[in-house]
Amino acid sequence: MGQGAGGVGWSRTWPAGLALALAACGTPAPVATPGDTTVPAESAPAPAVPAPVPAPPSGSAATAEALDDTRAEPVLAPQHPIWRWADAAPLPPPLPRGKALWQPVRYRDLPGWGTDALHDVWDAWLRSCERPAAPWGALCPEIRRLTLADAETRHVWVMRHWQPYRVLATDGSAPAGLLTGYYEPELPARRQRDAVHRVPLYAPPPALAAAAGQPWRTRRQIDADPQVQALLAPHALAWLADPLDALLLHIQGSGRLRLTEPDGQVRLVRLAFAAHNGHPYQSVMRTLLQRGEIREGTWEALRAWAAANPQRVEELLWTNPRVVFFREEPLDALAAQAGPRGAQGVALTPGRSVAVDRDAVPYGTPLWLVSSGPVARLRRLVVAQDTGAAIVGAARADFFTGWGEQAYPLAAGLKQPLQLWALWPRAQPLPPPPAE
Secondary structure: OOOOOOOOOOOOOHHHHHHHHHOOOOOOOOOOOOOOOOOOOOOOOOOOOOOOOOOOOOOEOOOOOOOEHHHOOOOOOOOOHHHHHHHHOOOOOOEEEOOEEEEEOOHHHOOOOOOOOOHHHHHHHHHHOOOOOOOHHHHHHHHHHOOOOOHHHHHHHHHHHEEEEEEEEOOOOOOOOEEEEEEEOEEEEEOOOOOOOOEEEEOOOHHHHHOOOOOOOOHHHHHHOHHHHHHHHHHEEEEEOOHHHHHHHHHHOEEEEEEEOOOOOEEEEEEEEEEEOOOOOOOHHHHHHHHOOOOOOOHHHHHHHHHHOHHHHHHHHHOOOOOEEEEEEEOOOOHHHOOOEOOOOOEOOOOOEEEEOOOOOOOOOEEEEEEEOOOOEEEEEEEEEEOOOOOOOOOEEEEEEEEOHHHHHHHHHOEEOOEEEEEEEOOOOOOOOOOO
16 A cells, blocks of 8 residues: 555555565346347346355454355355356457456356355445446446345346456466455554654655655655754654554555544544655565565564664665655544545455556456465455555455454465456446556
């Protein structure tokens, strides 16, 4: 969430997802089934729907031990009329999209399709409908209508209106995909500087806008030049005790603060990405690895190194000249139940929002994500709602795990193979990637 341009996730690279950086409306006309002129009704009979898998704890996608989608019971079977219709329909041509080629496939080609209850992802999909993209935005009234529908009804609707595509490299080959994770930190902070809380987090100063997109002061200048510090002093939002906590917020691009005000009142606020100083991001983790001062690129290793070398922490941080500036957002009870806004401009949903390369996948696209590794076994529908500087390529995604300490272990541990399938409205064109 911090070293790119726009959104929550323009630079997230911390343990795994994190450690790499340290080292969405009316119903369209039915599509005719081959040899038939009817489309199965959305109320078509089907096997009984099993009880949904229990939802994960609020604020997190689930613990690493509990995150196993392969144990979910089927909601819809291949014998269902809508499944037979969808897999018998003629395949459309492949769709090129910037760094990817979308190859049309059948629903039977999606490992585990029909087992996701789709409850949490519907919340994420509704959020994407706050900022819908053409052409799938026309389906948003139907997405809203199905807010209280059961899992079978939602599957029938999805299969009726959406065509699956395997997301491949531009030459049609299957890329070596990678799934990492990111989260929203929650940290203690003070409104005013004191003897312990000496690390500032700033709002953008007017001088930054006056730079007109040119690189502004480096991290070293911001930390050590009295004139620059005097310029920034009126724009200090909060103060932290640990410079590595500040680095974490700069990398993630957003975070929650338990902020102690001068009167002693503690408030929960969110700091969201507002700007950066225009300098390239340099990984302090990679610097230590290259020097041979740590053997593994983990947050724990960085913490241990800093504890053993407190006098060298500032010098290490100066090897990364980029500084992120924030804006403070109120965090009431309702806002606290969702993540920060991603690059699509909508709040992220734990376990259902992912960051993608927007040159391969448009924002708001529903994706069938399959990934098995030592941390999680995932077969679920997610929504592309964010991006990141380290998230590059066709089969590349960063999985939003939630906020606070309960979301950290999964975000830190995810670094495993990935396969992606995109769902796109039938008979609709795929827009080109955004111009740089």
